Amino acid sequence: MVRPAVAPDLVHRMAAVVGAEHCISDPADLLVYECDGLTHGRTTPALVVLPATTDEVARVVKLASEAGLPIVPRGAGTGLSGGARPVPGCVVVGLSRMTRVLGVDLENGTIRVEPGVINLDVSRTVQAGGYYYAPDPSSQGVCTVGGNVAENSGGAHCLKYGFTVNHVLAARVVLDGGEVVDLGGPALDPPGYDLLAVLVGSEGMLGIATEVTLRLLRKPEATRTFFATFPSTDEAGAAVSGIIAAGILPAAIEMMDRLAIAAARAATGLDWPDVGAALLMDADGATAEVEHVSRRAVEIARAAGALEIRIPRDEAERQLMWKGRKCAFAAMGRISPNYLVEDGVIPRSEIARVLRDIGRLAEEAGLRVANVFHAGDGNLHPLVLYDARAPGEEERAAALGREILRLCVRYGGSITGEHGVGAEKAAAMADMFGPDDLETMARVRWGFDPRGRFNPGKVFPTPRLCGERPGPYQPHPLELAGQAERW
Amino acid sequence: MVALGREGTPADAILGVVPREVVEPATLDEAAEVLAACARDGRAVAFVGGGTELELGAPPRRLDVLLRTARLARVVEHAPADQIAVVEAGLPLGELQRRLRPHRQRLALDPPLAERATVGGVVAANAYGPRRHRFGAARDLVVGMSFVRADGVLAKGGGKVVKNVAGFDVPRLLVGSLGTLALIGTVTFRLHPLPEADRTVLVPMLDAGGLRALAAALGQAQLEPSAAAALLTGDGFQLALRFEGFPPGVAEQAQRLFALCERLGHGVEPLEEEGARAFWARHNAARSGGALRARLTFPRTGLEPAERLALRPLLASLGGAAAAIYPTLGVAFASGEPADPGAAARAVTEARAALAAAGGSLVVGAAPAEVRARVDPWGPPPPGLSLMRRVKAQLDPEERLAPGRFVGGI
Ligand SMILES: Cc1cc2nc3c(=O)[nH]c(=O)nc-3n(C[C@H](O)[C@H](O)[C@H](O)COP(=O)(O)OP(=O)(O)OC[C@H]3O[C@@H](n4cnc5c(N)ncnc54)[C@H](O)[C@@H]3O)c2cc1C
Ligand SMILES: Cc1cc2nc3c(=O)[nH]c(=O)nc-3n(C[C@H](O)[C@H](O)[C@H](O)COP(=O)(O)OP(=O)(O)OC[C@H]3O[C@@H](n4cnc5c(N)ncnc54)[C@H](O)[C@@H]3O)c2cc1C
Numbered sequence: 001m002v003r004p005a006v007a008p009d010l011v012h013r014m015a016a017v018v019g020a021e022h023c024i025s026d027p028a029d030l031l032v033y034e035c036d037g038l039t040h041g042r043t044t045p046a047l048v049v050l051p052a053t054t055d056e057v058a059r060v061v062k063l064a065s066e067a068g069l070p071i072v073p074r075g076a077g078t079g080l081s082g083g084a085r086p087v088p089g090c091v092v093v094g095l096s097r098m099t100r101v102l103g104v105d106l107e108n109g110t111i112r113v114e115p116g117v118i119n120l121d122v123s124r125t126v127q128a129g130g131y132y133y134a135p136d137p138s139s140q141g142v143c144t145v146g147g148n149v150a151e152n153s154g155g156a157h158c159l160k161y162g163f164t165v166n167h168v169l170a171a172r173v174v175l176d177g178g179e180v181v182d183l184g185g186p187a188l189d190p191p192g193y194d195l196l197a198v199l200v201g202s203e204g205m206l207g208i209a210t211e212v213t214l215r216l217l218r219k220p221e222a223t224r225t226f227f228a229t230f231p232s233t234d235e236a237g238a239a240v241s242g243i244i245a246a247g248i249l250p251a252a253i254e255m256m257d258r259l260a261i262a263a264a265r266a267a268t269g270l271d272w273p274d275v276g277a278a279l280l281m282d283a284d285g286a287t288a289e290v291e292h293v294s295r296r297a298v299e300i301a302r303a304a305g306a307l308e309i310r311i312p313r314d315e316a317e318r319q320l321m322w323k324g325r326k327c328a329f330a331a332m333g334r335i336s337p338n339y340l341v342e343d344g345v346i347p348r349s350e351i352a353r354v355l356r357d358i359g360r361l362a363e364e365a366g367l368r369v370a371n372v373f374h375a376g377d378g379n380l381h382p383l384v385l386y387d388a389r390a391p392g393e394e395e396r397a398a399a400l401g402r403e404i405l406r407l408c409v410r411y412g413g414s415i416t417g418e419h420g421v422g423a424e425k426a427a428a429m430a431d432m433f434g435p436d437d438l439e440t441m442a443r444v445r446w447g448f449d450p451r452g453r454f455n456p457g458k459v460f461p462t463p464r465l466c467g468e469r470p471g472p473y474q475p476h477p478l479e480l481a482g483q484a485e486r487w
Numbered sequence: 488m489v490a491l492g493r494e495g496t497p498a499d500a501i502l503g504v505v506p507r508e509v510v511e512p513a514t515l516d517e518a519a520e521v522l523a524a525c526a527r528d529g530r531a532v533a534f535v536g537g538g539t540e541l542e543l544g545a546p547p548r549r550l551d552v553l554l555r556t557a558r559l560a561r562v563v564e565h566a567p568a569d570q571i572a573v574v575e576a577g578l579p580l581g582e583l584q585r586r587l588r589p590h591r592q593r594l595a596l597d598p599p600l601a602e603r604a605t606v607g608g609v610v611a612a613n614a615y616g617p618r619r620h621r622f623g624a625a626r627d628l629v630v631g632m633s634f635v636r637a638d639g640v641l642a643k644g645g646g647k648v649v650k651n652v653a654g655f656d657v658p659r660l661l662v663g664s665l666g667t668l669a670l671i672g673t674v675t676f677r678l679h680p681l682p683e684a685d686r687t688v689l690v691p692m693l694d695a696g697g698l699r700a701l702a703a704a705l706g707q708a709q710l711e712p713s714a715a716a717a718l719l720t721g722d723g724f725q726l727a728l729r730f731e732g733f734p735p736g737v738a739e740q741a742q743r744l745f746a747l748c749e750r751l752g753h754g755v756e757p758l759e760e761e762g763a764r765a766f767w768a769r770h771n772a773a774r775s776g777g778a779l780r781a782r783l784t785f786p787r788t789g790l791e792p793a794e795r796l797a798l799r800p801l802l803a804s805l806g807g808a809a810a811a812i813y814p815t816l817g818v819a820f821a822s823g824e825p826a827d828p829g830a831a832a833r834a835v836t837e838a839r840a841a842l843a844a845a846g847g848s849l850v851v852g853a854a855p856a857e858v859r860a861r862v863d864p865w866g867p868p869p870p871g872l873s874l875m876r877r878v879k880a881q882l883d884p885e886e887r888l889a890p891g892r893f894v895g896g897i
Contacts, residue, residue: 105788152656154650154652158650162627163652165626165656183871187785187848188818189663189784192871192875193894194613194626194659194660194663195871197656201652221709241568244568244570245568247591248680249679287739288740289711289736289737289739292733345651346648347648349569377649377650378648413648414646414648414651414652415653416651416653417650419652429654432646433643434643436640437644440657441654441657445655447879448874459655
């Protein structure tokens, strides 16, 4: 990629704002910022700046605006849709130095943080008081609050407690030109449009969040977990539907199919049997309610055809079961040389049918697909297994992934439940939304960012450039380093 | 200009502004045609659902066409197993609940006047009731929408599944936008199961300090009510806590509340079905009666100053005053008859200043014209106003949708 030159004068002025050591223009140092968690797509930015305060962000944005350069905000770079991937000639504004906790108010159940604060550090900061921050992406040990806000991130426990958007109470945002605006506030429903709700999930395309106030929850009194095996995903899907139909709202309910169970077993040595499907469910809340609910859920699972129910004897055993679930992703390496991960959503009542359809599509493509996912809200993560050395297999895998997303849309679902659209799924947006729908979203964007300064080229479908292609899954460096696991 | 509907009458007025014409489209396509026709010749439009919330906001600067949603009242889809329903905007909330009940489900929104208020109006006004404590407000329960823009284009956002991050969240932007950005056509809601057990417990006598302290103690005691609402009774408050769920859980929670109140030295009174119904009816009356109604918000730890410096002085300016407080949310609703408009307007302004100091606000939900003449229903412009105007300008550049009704003259 040819790197458009930045005027040395601009580098100089940026450095004057953030300090020379936080203004990166050396080609070798820029390499780190070429991609996010989706490592096959890379673009070298023109410049990377690492401001430390809202004021510095505002000044940096103003300078970039005046120079007419695109701006790409960046948190930890763990995104899985190419959201933080640079665009040619852009200034990457990295928020990794903005890691201060600005205020904790346990009585009001809120915390105010800078965007570079790591998700898990929010919970760590308040755990002694019996509180936690609910949205729990599995990258929570490394991803940032700013990235979570931009992606409206979720996790296994979002079924009961909601996503990032349900937990952000206020944000300070730097807009194009360096204008600073406060959205939301310390009390509910400040008069006016709910622009905060639009900011959440806007994938860095409206502005840069430089302060975020989050809602904290009290830790639940009790948690009950069980693991159930089934002959096939049909019975497991029926169990999920039955549990929900009984009026139960589990904290989390996760499903694995035969391939995923096999991979988890291979990776962890867990004594999980060779069965068609398994469920792992958490119920949490006050003790009597939780015990009642988990007993009923177990009965429903049995009635739906469960082969075996395992209830952990203690917290250590519970953690082990969750480890099996969490590592199922990374464990794919044990059963396949390569794989790519999809993120689609379907109505949960259709799980069994969609999984059968996916199986059929996989057979037609001559490939295997493993499924390990958030069953309670129908958020599938099909893992398409392939061998990159076999000619044509990679292309077939990518095509199968796209076909699976179309299937999700046909069933009334979505092309992404938590990883975002970013650069990767911009084209697939057209499968879900018509031109008028997209144009309405674009208008909202123009309201915030009339010149399209922030993160251009993401989310909205444009004709694919030649040579651009959805690529295979490659492990994120963090996964290789054992710091994060993928669901 | 071709006539689009029947002639408007004083009964169709919004805050005294009589529309020239009134239309009641039967389908969304018809509604889109109406809006497209209005766009062609520059007519200003406002939308009306059940008409329970028309006093919220300022009078429209101009009003050519009033579009009533009464005939857009179908349940387009209800998928019980997926716990979602797609409904047209003009369906009354109470009717929706009746349709869901046989499936043992509900929409967990409980604003007053549910029999008349339409789902579109509830969403457009961001109306809610005490269950917001557990289930959130409209923004937390809306997963998708179709809408008609000012230019007559029918578009959609969100989806039919609860988990979905594809694209910008236009539906949440329309929540609370009071018909100034688009006509809400259909709404896709996340539903919740009807609880097997439902019990209300009353703490009959608390002062503001006791109310705040008890609300704070709920969390410490691992109490998880679905609703917490207090009603003004003379000098103090009666707090009702509602527990919903499975019978063993609800029984345990009530027991715990008794123990907590004993420890804190408060009396408690479990209410039988009849008593509970009566309490919640009184709560609804306190929220929907009175010629002047206001909603006060504050951080929940600031309940005492909000009561002393904002709520009480405001109530003192009203005859037959009533008030409801949601102590866990930091919201109070005041209502009554202003005897002296000047005094009531001054009380609103002073209450606003007191609340603003703590980051809260006061919105006038209804007021006689003499009070309106003296105070803006929304209060001083919020910090994001210029950004709000820019978003409005993108979606309704000619300012034809309920012009002047919203915050800052939007
Ligand atoms: C191993 C692994 C597991 C994962 N598991 C989950 C999961 O369970 N659930 C889930 O939802 N996601 C998951 N993800 C995806 C990813 O972690 C989340 O999307 C996360 O929120 C990204 O945070 P980040 O700080 O890395 O953001 P980045 O990747 O740096 O950026 C993501 C987007 O946010 C924008 N952005 C960043 N900071 C700001 C800011 N301050 N203001 C405005 N825009 C900003 C960027 O421009 C970009 O568009 C996983 C990723 C990995 C690698
Ligand atoms: C700040 C606030 C204070 C409140 N205070 C009270 C109170 O004191 N007492 C009380 O009983 N209730 C109160 N509520 C709740 C309210 O009464 C209702 O439950 C509900 O908002 C009204 O629904 P409706 O169908 O009658 O709407 P309507 O009164 O018909 O309409 C409400 C508003 O939404 C617009 N609108 C209606 N339908 C559409 C549509 N399809 N698309 C776009 N815009 C539309 C209208 O133009 C109007 O501005 C309050 C709500 C809020 C937000």
